[in-house]
Amino acid sequence: MKRRPGEPGTSGGLLDVDGVSLWLSGRKVLDDVSFSLAPGEFAGLIGSNGAGKTTLLRVILGLQAPSAGTVRVAGQPRTRRGSLIGYVPQKILLDPDMPLRARDLVGLGLDGQRLGIPLPSARRRSQIDEMLQAVDATRFADTRVGLLSGGEQQRVLIAHALISRPRLLLLDEPLANLDIASEQDVVELLGRVAREQQVAVLISAHDMNPLLPVMDRIVYMAAGRAASGTTAEVVRPEVLSDLYGQHVDVIRVHNRILVVAAQRGEGLDVPASEPEPMVHEGA
Amino acid sequence: MLRAVFEPGFFSSSPVHVALAAGGVVALVSGIVGSFAVVRGQSYAGHALADISVTGGSASFLVGVSPLWGFVGVGVLAAGVMDMIGIQRPRGRDLATGVVRGAGLGLAALFLYWDTTHSNVTGATITILFGSLFTVSSTILPAIVALSVAAVAIVAVLYRPLLLSTVAADLAAARGVSVRLVGLACLVAIALAVSLSAMTIGTILSTALLIGPAAIGLRLSRRPGLAMAWSALAGLAATWLGVLLAYDSFYWPPSRHGWPVSFFVVTLIFLGYVAVQTITSRVRRA
Numbered sequence: 400m401k402r403r404p405g406e407p408g409t410s411g412g413l414l415d416v417d418g419v420s421l422w423l424s425g426r427k428v429l430d431d432v433s434f435s436l437a438p439g440e441f442a443g444l445i446g447s448n449g450a451g452k453t454t455l456l457r458v459i460l461g462l463q464a465p466s467a468g469t470v471r472v473a474g475q476p477r478t479r480r481g482s483l484i485g486y487v488p489q490k491i492l493l494d495p496d497m498p499l500r501a502r503d504l505v506g507l508g509l510d511g512q513r514l515g516i517p518l519p520s521a522r523r524r525s526q527i528d529e530m531l532q533a534v535d536a537t538r539f540a541d542t543r544v545g546l547l548s549g550g551e552q553q554r555v556l557i558a559h560a561l562i563s564r565p566r567l568l569l570l571d572e573p574l575a576n577l578d579i580a581s582e583q584d585v586v587e588l589l590g591r592v593a594r595e596q597q598v599a600v601l602i603s604a605h606d607m608n609p610l611l612p613v614m615d616r617i618v619y620m621a622a623g624r625a626a627s628g629t630t631a632e633v634v635r636p637e638v639l640s641d642l643y644g645q646h647v648d649v650i651r652v653h654n655r656i657l658v659v660a661a662q663r664g665e666g667l668d669v670p671a672s673e674p675e676p677m678v679h680e681g682a
Numbered sequence: 683m684l685r686a687v688f689e690p691g692f693f694s695s696s697p698v699h700v701a702l703a704a705g706g707v708v709a710l711v712s713g714i715v716g717s718f719a720v721v722r723g724q725s726y727a728g729h730a731l732a733d734i735s736v737t738g739g740s741a742s743f744l745v746g747v748s749p750l751w752g753f754v755g756v757g758v759l760a761a762g763v764m765d766m767i768g769i770q771r772p773r774g775r776d777l778a779t780g781v782v783r784g785a786g787l788g789l790a791a792l793f794l795y796w797d798t799t800h801s802n803v804t805g806a807t808i809t810i811l812f813g814s815l816f817t818v819s820s821t822i823l824p825a826i827v828a829l830s831v832a833a834v835a836i837v838a839v840l841y842r843p844l845l846l847s848t849v850a851a852d853l854a855a856a857r858g859v860s861v862r863l864v865g866l867a868c869l870v871a872i873a874l875a876v877s878l879s880a881m882t883i884g885t886i887l888s889t890a891l892l893i894g895p896a897a898i899g900l901r902l903s904r905r906p907g908l909a910m911a912w913s914a915l916a917g918l919a920a921t922w923l924g925v926l927l928a929y930d931s932f933y934w935p936p937s938r939h940g941w942p943v944s945f946f947v948v949t950l951i952f953l954g955y956v957a958v959q960t961i962t963s964r965v966r967r968a
Contacts, residue, residue, distance in 0.1 A: 457852075460852075460856045461856075462852065462855050462856060484856065486852070486853065486856040488850045488852045488853055491849055491850045491853075493849065494721070494723075496900050496901070497721050497848075497900070498717075498721070498899070498900045498903055498904055498905060498906050498908070498909035499721075499845065499849070499904075499905075499906055500904050500905060503845075503905065503906060504849060507842060507845060507846050507849070510842065511842045511843065511845070511846035511853075511854070511857060511859075512842070512843060512846070512854070512857040512858055512859050513842055513843075514839050514840065514841075514842070514843070515838070515839060515841065515842075516838055516841050516842075516907070517841075517842065541904065542904075543904050544849075559853075
């Protein structure tokens with residue numbers, strides 16, 4: 400796959416993904432993915448379920464080694480990436496009885512990988528308070544994490560990821576399972592925090608529309624391949640048809656973008672708004 | 683007044699001293715390690731490890747070593763096997779645990795049979811299954827303390843990585859924590875804790891000491907460290923009070939035989955849990 404329009408190449412940005420491919424049990428899950436993020440840039444990683452978004456995030460995190468290609472974060476290779484990246488996983492399942500307050504989870508973001516028992520200190524406490532305030536989580540700082548709603552948990556996890564002052568924040572489907580109000584809250588919060596903390600954000604989602612107001616760059620994925628650039632550059636019929644390997648139309652209506660494909664006798668499918676995959680891997 | 687609570691000789695009896703020391707130490711360990719077993723969803727694994735350690739306990743009577751080494755040796759070995767065949771995957775967890783537990787119990791049945799038929803060890807079955815805190819030898823006390831320190835040291839050193847990987851494995855892995863290694867270490871700590879309590883209150887009841895106080899602790903505090911402290915305290919209180927009641931029960935009519943310590947310990951834990959559950963849910967609703 401050749402470079403996509405708007406693709407700056409390996410320009411020494413904050414995040415450089417260069418020609419990354421990955422085979423898992425004989426299947427090509429990522430196919431020559433390349434894109435870059437500049438410091439402080441807000442990018443959406445858009446694609447339907449199974450397009451390879453979570454896998455790509457795991458490769459960037461260093462949890463999964465690519466079969467080919469390289470990933471560099473601020474010029475650092477895989478082994479030294481830990482402290483540069485903040486990560487918000489798709490969902491956490493915590494028992495409501497689990498003795499862990501929101502502030503405890505944020506504290507683990509500061510030093511959760513260290514050995515031994517943390518000593519309470521005024522500096523540590525004020526750092527945690529400050530972070531909780533930055534994500535509007537002060538109200539439920541002392542509530543057990545397992546008792547919080549989905550949107551509240553997202554805020555706490557974002558604080559957990561940001562408190563170690565990373566340069567890059569990765570979020571895996573943070574808007575899934577949220578109601579529309581919490582969805583808008585979280586998007587607004589992320590946009591604000593990215594500006595305030597000067598952190599680059601890469602956020603995966605199956606629907607690009609909630610992210611349109613804050614997105615500087617889109618990385619659009621289908622069947623393991625990716626196209627990157629501004630929304631205007633990437634979300635065009637020519638680029639997406641090439642990506643999907645079949646003709647798709649892009650419809651802009653009421654400030655929303657719909658990507659529509661005519662599938663073999665199955666009528667319309669709307670990959671950008673529906674969680675169902677339009678192009679199955681290997682298809 | 684004091685006479686009514688502490689029957690004569692309680693404070694001067696040396697079996698009581700050993701029982702209070704061994705039982706107390708083991709209760710503290712079970713309370714602390716048990717909290718991790720509960721929040722990590724490994725209660726069943728802890729229960730299975732206790733069952734499997736019966737194999738070692740019953741074999742020890744055949745070869746003539748202290749049951750402590752049998753319990754601990756087989757318990758830790760079983761933790762390793764369970765990790766090897768996939769306890770770290772949520773889906774394989776119960777399966778791996780169940781398979782290893784079944785095999786272990788089979789061997790235990792054989793060894794217990796030999797204990798009672800061939801080598802004529804009287805009371806071996808009762809001792810192994812239900813414990814006998816008053817017969818713990820004072821010579822084994824240093825070993826119990828050393829193993830207890832080891833178990834607590836494991837969870838103390840891995841305190842933060844364990845909490846983090848409990849919240850989400852990926853979250854811990856992204857920070858460079860070896861989730862698998864941390865999980866194995868925690869399982870070994872659980873194996874040590876249940877093996878030790880197999881010595882004191884018996885294998886069948888050791889799960890009660892692992893899970894019960896932990897359940898009380900996480901009801902009483904929202905903070906992980908404090909919940910663990912409450913758990914240790916609840917285990918200690920139940921054990922010491924159990925020892926006292928068991929000692930006193932020698933003087934109870936009509937039989938004047940004395941009731942087993944394990945019964946009192948486990949019953950006290952249960953009553954404590956019911957009380958805490960009732961009170962906290964009433965407070966939460968208010």
